[in-house]
Amino acid sequence: xxxxxxxxxxxxxxxxxxxxxxxxxxxxxxxxxxxxxxxxxxxxxxxxxxxxxxxxxxxxxxxxxxxxxxxxxxxxxxxxxxxxxxxxxxxxxxxxxxxxxxxxxxxxxxxxxxxxxxxxxxxxxxxxxxxxxxxxxxxxxxxxxxxxxxxxxxxxxxxxxxxxxxxxxxxxxxxxxxxxxxxxxxxxxxxxxxxxxxxxxxxxxxxxxxxxxxxxxxxxxxxxxxxxxxxxxxxxxxxxxxxxxxxxxxxxxxxxxxxxxxxxxxxxxxxxxxxxxxxxxxxxxxxxxxxxxxxxxxxxxxxxxxxxxxxxxxxxxxxxxxxxxxxxxxxxxxxxxxxxxxxxxxxxxxxxxxxxxxxxxxxxxxxxxxxxxxxxxxxxxxxxxxxxxxxxxxxxxxxxxxxxxxxxxxxxxxxxxxxxxxxxxxxxxxxxxxxxxxxxxxxxxxxxxxxxxxxxxxxxxxxxxxxxxxxxxxxxxxxxxxxxxxxxxxxxxxxxxxxxxxxxxxxxxxxxxxxxxxxxxxxxxxxxxxxxxxxxxxxxxxxxxxxxxxxx
Amino acid sequence: xxxxxxxxxxxxxxxxxxxxxxxxxxxxxxxxxxxxxxxxxxxxxxxxxxxxxxxxxxxxxxxxxxxxxxxxxxxxxxxxxxxxxxxxxxxxxxxxxxxxxxxxxx
Numbered sequence: 001x002x003x004x005x006x007x008x009x010x011x012x013x014x015x016x017x018x019x020x021x022x023x024x025x026x027x028x029x030x031x032x033x034x035x036x037x038x039x040x041x042x043x044x045x046x047x048x049x050x051x052x053x054x055x056x057x058x059x060x061x062x063x064x065x066x067x068x069x070x071x072x073x074x075x076x077x078x079x080x081x082x083x084x085x086x087x088x089x090x091x092x093x094x095x096x097x098x099x100x101x102x103x104x105x106x107x108x109x110x111x112x113x114x115x116x117x118x119x120x121x122x123x124x125x126x127x128x129x130x131x132x133x134x135x136x137x138x139x140x141x142x143x144x145x146x147x148x149x150x151x152x153x154x155x156x157x158x159x160x161x162x163x164x165x166x167x168x169x170x171x172x173x174x175x176x177x178x179x180x181x182x183x184x185x186x187x188x189x190x191x192x193x194x195x196x197x198x199x200x201x202x203x204x205x206x207x208x209x210x211x212x213x214x215x216x217x218x219x220x221x222x223x224x225x226x227x228x229x230x231x232x233x234x235x236x237x238x239x240x241x242x243x244x245x246x247x248x249x250x251x252x253x254x255x256x257x258x259x260x261x262x263x264x265x266x267x268x269x270x271x272x273x274x275x276x277x278x279x280x281x282x283x284x285x286x287x288x289x290x291x292x293x294x295x296x297x298x299x300x301x302x303x304x305x306x307x308x309x310x311x312x313x314x315x316x317x318x319x320x321x322x323x324x325x326x327x328x329x330x331x332x333x334x335x336x337x338x339x340x341x342x343x344x345x346x347x348x349x350x351x352x353x354x355x356x357x358x359x360x361x362x363x364x365x366x367x368x369x370x371x372x373x374x375x376x377x378x379x380x381x382x383x384x385x386x387x388x389x390x391x392x393x394x395x396x397x398x399x400x401x402x403x404x405x406x407x408x409x410x411x412x413x414x415x416x417x418x419x420x421x422x423x424x425x426x427x428x429x430x431x432x433x434x435x436x437x438x439x440x441x442x443x444x445x446x447x448x449x450x451x452x453x454x455x456x457x458x459x460x461x462x463x464x465x466x467x468x469x470x471x472x473x474x475x476x477x478x479x480x481x482x483x484x485x486x487x488x489x490x491x492x493x494x495x496x497x498x499x500x501x502x503x504x505x506x507x508x509x510x511x512x513x514x515x516x517x518x519x520x521x522x523x524x525x526x527x528x529x530x531x532x533x534x535x536x537x538x539x540x541x542x543x544x545x546x547x548x549x550x551x552x
Numbered sequence: 553x554x555x556x557x558x559x560x561x562x563x564x565x566x567x568x569x570x571x572x573x574x575x576x577x578x579x580x581x582x583x584x585x586x587x588x589x590x591x592x593x594x595x596x597x598x599x600x601x602x603x604x605x606x607x608x609x610x611x612x613x614x615x616x617x618x619x620x621x622x623x624x625x626x627x628x629x630x631x632x633x634x635x636x637x638x639x640x641x642x643x644x645x646x647x648x649x650x651x652x653x654x655x656x657x658x
Contacts, residue, residue, distance in 0.1 A: 422638035
């Protein structure tokens with residue numbers, strides 16, 4: 001048999017040799033590993049090559065903003081056609097590099113505030129989008145076909161050997177660092193300060209190529225702070241239904257909460273409503289979430305016992321540090337977060353609950369809105385059935401008995417969407433067809449951008465009631481169960497009243513009176529904290545809210 | 553701003569206000585105000601809605617009809633200033649205003 005001709009290669013270590021060449025060019029600008037901030041642009045021009053895959057670290061909280069700005073000022077003659085592989089497109093420079101021709105291809109997870117501009121640049125042919133991912137997906141591809149050649153990361157502090165201290169916002173750094181450093185990639189860290197001795201080492205120095213002390217601390221956004229003052233009585237009502245109709249019913253102990261006001265309302269009635277129901281120690285014991293300030297009363301009152309975090313939250317540092325029985329804390333006394341581990345912990349938990357903008361009659365939900373590319377982030381991994389799960393827990397087994405009534409016994413993760421039937425301006429949450437379909441056509445996507453698929457979803461909670469999709473046998477029943485909690489929207493008013501009654505008898509639709517929820521109690525008085533100031537009080541003064549949330 | 557008026561048949565045997573003294577239930581939060589008065593309307597129910605969002609007549613009618621049927625009402629006058637509130641909020645407020653009927657406003 002003839003061996004097929006092999007492609008010519010220049011040995012088995014070309015990446016490492018290329019790394020050495022880049023380090024030689026970059027090293028000429030450095031003092032050891034340290035590069036002065038005013039030479040950052042020069043450094044990037046020296047170590048980045050055309051067509052490189054590059055990651056600029058930036059996620060929900062911290063951003064390598066100084067290095068992102070430096071990259072936007074390199075000469076497009078020297079650095080061009082980059083392939084950006086990073087989770088968030090959040091800062092202007094992330095897109096400036098496409099406008100300038102420095103970068104061309106993009107694989108990412110989430111665009112947030114830059115979504116509108118990104119859509120425009122895609123339409124103009126300036127950005128070629130490979131795919132939009134979830135966090136776990138993109139980081140997985142770092143270890144297969146999208147390994148970064150150069151990564152620009154952010155840390156709190158470094159020493160002169162390049163050891164890094166991330167502080168409580170470790171977030172995505174371990175994933176980026178691991179993929180880059182061990183595939184002969186260049187790793188440049190922007191740090192707030194260079195010190196002689198670090199409080200703890202989060203990234204070993206021999207993995208790090210260069211360190212730049214940024215003129216200003218890296219940008220951090222307090223995106224998980226929800227002011228209890230803005231929680232409505234409708235949200236309190238829905239929270240009561242979640243506690244009785246889902247958490248109590250299934251005995252949910254391990255879970256992940258979304259970050260909206262709806263789930264904040266659940267957190268804030270644990271010390272009041274759930275306490276009176278005798279549920280402390282029975283529900284909500286272990287959580288995979290960021291340290292949301294609205295969790296403070298539930299922690300202080302002994303409901304939530306342990307929390308692993310994807311990242312930190314501004315103002316929560318001292319409170320978290322003083323609660324090392326609850327949070328994961330380094331020997332230095334500050335939290336260690338890790339987005340991948342938090343995502344995995346949440347994926348294998350008993351329940352995910354979040355909010356969305358649109359739900360169709362199959363239960364598919366989407367946060368996509370027309371004219372804007374946003375993306376996925378972490379919700380699809382949290383909010384999906386964990387088919388690889390094998391260990392039992394009361395909640396998982398009980399949901400499994402509802403889901404698999406014949407054949408092989410199985411467990412089932414609870415995936416819950418908590419939505420009001422109408423959003424602001426009386427636009428309906430429930431729709432016959434998601435905007436995601438139109439978005440797919442507009443942006444030439446392979447599939448409609450669905451956040452949580454209908455067959456992953458188990459419950460929908462609205463102000464009208466709960467639809468338990470596990471107890472629906474056909475798509476027609478599922479559609480009527482959804483109409484049955486869709487209130488006065490067009491979708492809700494088109495319900496078949498007879499079928500809805502049948503489904504209610506079966507327990508596939510539950511109204512407040514069916515689960516012992518007294519609507520008259522749906523009052524803001526039920527919230528354990530009704531303001532940011534109340535949260536500070538609950539924390540014994542350890543929570544230090546950012547200035548914009550202080551109004552006293 | 554749009555003013556909507558609805559008239560429902562109501563329950564003929566519903567008690568009307570005695571001694572010409574109207575019982576009033578009021579609930580207000582933000583811009584949403586709901587007032588329910590028990591007056592002699594020959595059994596009928598009259599509802600006035602001042603809404604900031606136009607084009608939702610059918611939605612309002614459904615919300616109000618369900619409310620009237622839920623509580624088997626008659627001889628009431630309901631005034632709503634919706635302040636852009638969703639039907640869910642209005643329905644909850646209507647129930648609360650009814651519960652407050654005859655009690656001093658909070």
